[in-house]
Amino acid sequence: MRDTAVQTHPSLALHRPRWSRARLRRHAVPWLFVLPILLINLLVVLGPAVAAVYYSMTDWSGIGAADFVGLANYQELFFEDPSFLSAFVHNVVWLAMFLTVPIAMGLIAASLLAPIRRGALFFRLALFIPYVLPSVVVAHLWSSLIHPDRGVVGWLNERGVPGTDIALLGRESTVLPTIAFIDNWRWWGFLMVLFLAGMQNIPPDLFEAARLDGANRWQEFRDVTLPGIRPVLVFMILMTSIWSFLTFDFIWIITQGGPAGASEVLSILVFKNAFQNFEAGYAAAIGITMSLFVGVVISIFVVLRRRGWEI
Amino acid sequence: MAKRAGPQQLAAVLVFVLLVPVAAISGGSLATRAQDKSTITMWLDSTSGSETAECRIAAAVDPFNAQSDSVMVEPRLQPNRWQATQTALAAGEGPDVVYTPGPAFATQVTEAGQFLPLDAYAEQYGWNERFAPWALDLGKSDGVLYNIPNQVETLALFYNQTLFEENGWQPPTTIDELAALSEEIAAAGIIPFAHANQEFRDANEWFIGEYLNHVAGPENVYAALTGEKPWTDPEFVDAISALNEAQQNGWFMGGVDRYYTTTFADANAALAAGEAAMKIEGSWTVADLNTFFGESGSEWGWVPMPSTSGDAIYDLGIGSTVSINANAENPDAVAEFIDYLFTPETQARLVVECGDSPASVPLEEDALAGIDPQYAEILVAQNEASAAGGYGYTVWTFFPPETRTHMIENIERLWSGGMTVEEYLQDVQTTFDQEVADGAVPPIPNRSLTG
Amino acid sequence: MNRPFGRGRDLSLTPNYVVLVALLIFSLGPLAIMVLNSVKSRAEIGENPLGLPNDFEWSNYARAWEVGNFSTTMVNSGLLVAGSVVGVLVLGGMAAYSLAKLNLSGAGALMLFLLVISSLPIHLFLVPLFVLWREIGLLNSFVGLVIIYIALNAPLGIFLLRSYMLQLPRDFEDAARVDGAGEWQIFARIVVPLSWPGFLTVGLVVALAVWNEFLLATVFLQDESKFTVITSYQNFATRFSRDWSLTSAAAVMMILPILVIFLIFQRRFIEGMTQGGMKG
Structure with a gap:
């Protein structure tokens, strides 16, 4: 086995005299531990992604040969395709909704739950359960529930409750917030559990000290709880920002981007162009652009970190 | 565990990771074929259940396998067949017998070089004589036949006959009558049209196509498709305006929000229950109508989609195409099966036993005995239209792909007030011009009314 | 407490x-x-x-079970979950160990790489990945899909495990090193046992993601006998969109296994999160 290893990877060349064992341990072994997953990621993600960079500069239909067209796809995307801008705006709206509502709900629920002894475990479990449901099930369930001719809303509508005679998923003004609501139903409990975990890691004496200073609930939350869970909060803000540019499942299952493109986000555009419009090259260009947005988000965090923010 | 075992075990994991693909490859190549007959593969769509696919196997594949000495067809049920086919074709694989959802899709694949030319087989098996010329024309690229059009379909106005009789309503024949009747139905508190697109946004194109052909007339649509007439002309403005009016009046399922959020099953149930009165849809809906009306105990009826002139116009469409994969190992065997698939006898079996729409081949009336009489009427009417040449043009069959996409997506912007009828048609014209320049418009068969 | x-x-x-x-x-x-x-x-x-x-x-369940072909798809989903969880835990755990405990040169770059990898849109590389998988014969195979799931789920797993391992005291490792133990031994004998709640957390997160995954399962598994529970539910729900009782029964059946596992392990799961935190 050792021989195989030596032939497989030169950095394992134990017989080379200049590689002392100590040096091996210091430099090669750490990389050996990350190598398998690194190779898999190169194979699955990076290689195909690099291929996609090339395809984004072709007129590839998704089938057969691809002709190089330079930056024509990007030109069309940025200057000629109105659906791109509208999809981008929808992603930003989505980002705004997910940076506020679920995080606020998670924080509120976690801080309400933290001091509770009786039934704490039950609440924590119950509020978390939606997170384990598959998006397909949640999407079908809620689409039925809020349909004005079916489900809970239909039941209310039948009894003449005002405002329930609207198909929220069928109106341009309400469709995107409604899908976000459904997605958030599944998501916020997960945040709550993370925040709660963070809060329970805060040393109790900090709260004692705040109390001795006469802090009220809000001051305690602001001055002790929030700073205490800052790492997890910042991490989730980063992940939310990234995921908001990639969101796909719920929108695709529920509306496929409709009506009238009112719930179309970038990932939906990619899917439609790649699999419905025979524009795989153009789809790749949108995908690359999405990645750039994500890159900007990450860069902002990296820069903040360099500037000494404890992220 | 030996003391310095660390790197060894790491290496073992590494080797495992590297060898997995190799093992998978060698495993794949071990598969051998040991039949005397040459085997060809085909996929049958089973997205919405396996019954239809299994019926098609029993009606077409099994009898073929029983009678052929040299060829064996291996059918496979494939949910989401078209997506699976596309990805497989992209990698130079896929079944030997390739189905696409229509000529526009088939043309794309043809241009990517994934299909074999069929002219020699057409010659050998006499396909040119068997199929209606307009249909076969749609399978050609640059005059060469690549795709056999399957499943000719037409659209009609279906209605709840029991409901109509109770209210003393007459099925309309002109567009004006249709509008007047819709108003009357709506005034009675009933939804005029059980139209919805929740599961299938592309359903928009059924209504766009029907209004274009029946308000503006198929001659004008033909002229526009052949570049002789702009899409922005007043006839088309009238057509799209009429469609827009129907939607704005809440005639489609009670309002545009319901249109977007109702499933076909719910729409059909509403129609069968008399909560809705009519619907414009393709002949493919007959099986569903029989199911839902069977449950409600009402009767359904149909008339041709009304037109401005009151003439019966049938818009024709091709529901799918059949081609030979360029990577097929034995194209002759595939052609033998395709020929069998499109014999009038096989087509009749598919119609009678599985409720399929037939290809444009001459069907014996006797062979169709036993099918739903109203479905038989529709088939006869569409065959006559196909033979006489006075048919209209469905969007998914005769319009180039990008124009079609724009029409389907922008009609929702029109309905929401984000676009005017003029802007809508201007966009159609711009996209269409581009596709004419790119050569993406399918071959439009010459329009002759002499038959 | x-x-x-x-x-x-x-x-x-x-x-x-x-x-x-x-x-x-x-x-x-x-x-x-x-x-x-x-x-x-x-x-x-x-x-x-x-x-x-x-x-x-109750017959709704029997009917949904049969029509949805759940006896096959449940097993298939179970195999995919098992393979992916083991893969992420072993390979991701190794990487996390290296990042947290070994003096990996270029650790920052690797973290950035993983972050970038995990944030690339799946639709960007779906088609090229499909072509590649066909070329190397991994299409329509559980192994092929498991490799993809490992790759896509590993970054988050590595982040979680790394931060968990960072909090472990160094005493045990240092003692083992003084005794001449190799890194693999320290990893397998000391770090993994100490951080197993973290592994459990990651395992559950990965299991959940794989059990619920839809897009890749439909694209990469084309053979009906290889379908997962989620693809059969999607087809099922489309087909019986009006039959709310049947689709509900199917939904309950497919969420039940994951729910049971979650409820059994919830203490460890939440404990793992509490102690591991989620620092980036």
Whole structure:
């Protein structure tokens, strides 16, 4: 086995005299531990992604040969395709909704739950359960529930409750917030559990000290709880920002981007162009652009970190 | 565990990771074929259940396998067949017998070089004589036949006959009558049209196509498709305006929000229950109508989609195409099966036993005995239209792909007030011009009314 | 256990309970409706979509099980979950160990790489990946899909495990190193046992993601006998969109296994999260 290893990877060349064992341990072994997953990621993600960079500069239909067209796809995307801008705006709206509502709900629920002894475990479990449901099930369930001719809303509508005679998923003004609501139903409990975990890691004496200073609930939350869970909060803000540019499942299952493109986000555009419009090259260009947005988000965090923010 | 075992075990994991693909490859190549007959593969769509696919196997594949000495067809049920086919074709694989959802899709694949030319087989098996010329024309690229059009379909106005009789309503024949009747139905508190697109946004194109052909007339649509007439002309403005009016009046399922959020099953149930009165849809809906009306105990009826002139116009469409994969190992065997698939006898079996729409081949009336009489009427009417040449043009069959996409997506912007009828048609014209320049418009068969 | 809030305070917890119960109804109400509807007949749902069932129509489950082909798809999903979880835990755990405990040169770059990898849109590389998988014969195979799942789920797993391992005291490792143990031994014998709640957390997160995954499963597994529970549910729900009782029964059956596993392991799961935190 050792021989195989030596032939497989030169950095394992134990017989080379200049590689002392100590040096091996210091430099090669750490990389050996990350190598398998690194190779898999190169194979699955990076290689195909690099291929996609090339395809984004072709007129590839998704089938057969691809002709190089330079930056024509990007030109069309940025200057000629109105659906791109509208999809981008929808992603930003989505980002705004997910940076506020679920995080606020998670924080509120976690801080309400933290001091509770009786039934704490039950609440924590119950509020978390939606997170384990598959998006397909949640999407079908809620689409039925809020349909004005079916489900809970239909039941209310039948009894003449005002405002329930609207198909929220069928109106341009309400469709995107409604899908976000459904997605958030599944998501916020997960945040709550993370925040709660963070809060329970805060040393109790900090709260004692705040109390001795006469802090009220809000001051305690602001001055002790929030700073205490800052790492997890910042991490989730980063992940939310990234995921908001990639969101796909719920929108695709529920509306496929409709009506009238009112719930179309970038990932939906990619899917439609790649699999419905025979524009795989153009789809790749949108995908690359999405990645750039994500890159900007990450860069902002990296820069903040360099500037000494404890992220 | 030996003391310095660390790197060894790491290496073992590494080797495992590297060898997995190799093992998978060698495993794949071990598969051998040991039949005397040459085997060809085909996929049958089973997205919405396996019954239809299994019926098609029993009606077409099994009898073929029983009678052929040299060829064996291996059918496979494939949910989401078209997506699976596309990805497989992209990698130079896929079944030997390739189905696409229509000529526009088939043309794309043809241009990517994934299909074999069929002219020699057409010659050998006499396909040119068997199929209606307009249909076969749609399978050609640059005059060469690549795709056999399957499943000719037409659209009609279906209605709840029991409901109509109770209210003393007459099925309309002109567009004006249709509008007047819709108003009357709506005034009675009933939804005029059980139209919805929740599961299938592309359903928009059924209504766009029907209004274009029946308000503006198929001659004008033909002229526009052949570049002789702009899409922005007043006839088309009238057509799209009429469609827009129907939607704005809440005639489609009670309002545009319901249109977007109702499933076909719910729409059909509403129609069968008399909560809705009519619907414009393709002949493919007959099986569903029989199911839902069977449950409600009402009767359904149909008339041709009304037109401005009151003439019966049938818009024709091709529901799918059949081609030979360029990577097929034995194209002759595939052609033998395709020929069998499109014999009038096989087509009749598919119609009678599985409720399929037939290809444009001459069907014996006797062979169709036993099918739903109203479905038989529709088939006869569409065959006559196909033979006489006075048919209209469905969007998914005769319009180039990008124009079609724009029409389907922008009609929702029109309905929401984000676009005017003029802007809508201007966009159609711009996209269409581009596709004419790119050569993406399918071959439009010459329009002759002499038959 | 220390109580960070409330102890020795006069503040009533009643408002807390009121809000939490409201949130509880919000979270579990829809689920309860689904479970109740799964045992109603189709006719009863039409008249009584929200209340308790009059008759328990258990045959919905038998029918959904059979029509949805769940006996095959459950096994398939289970195999995919098992393979992906083992892969992420072993390979991701190794990487996390290296990042947290070994002096990996270029650790920052690797973290950035993983972050970038995990944030690339799947649609960007879906088609090229499909072509590659066909070329190397991994299409329509569980191994092929498991490799993809490992790759896509590993970054988050590595982040979690790394931060978990960072919090472990170095004493044990240092002692082992002095005794001449190799890194693999330290990893396998000391770090993994100490951080196993973290592994459990990651395993559950990965299991959840794989069990619920839809897009890749439909694209990369084309053979009906290889379908996962989620693809069969999607087809099922489309086909029986009007039969809310049947689709509810199918939904309950497919969420039940993951729910049971979660409830069994919830203490460890939440403990793992508590101690591991989620620092980037």
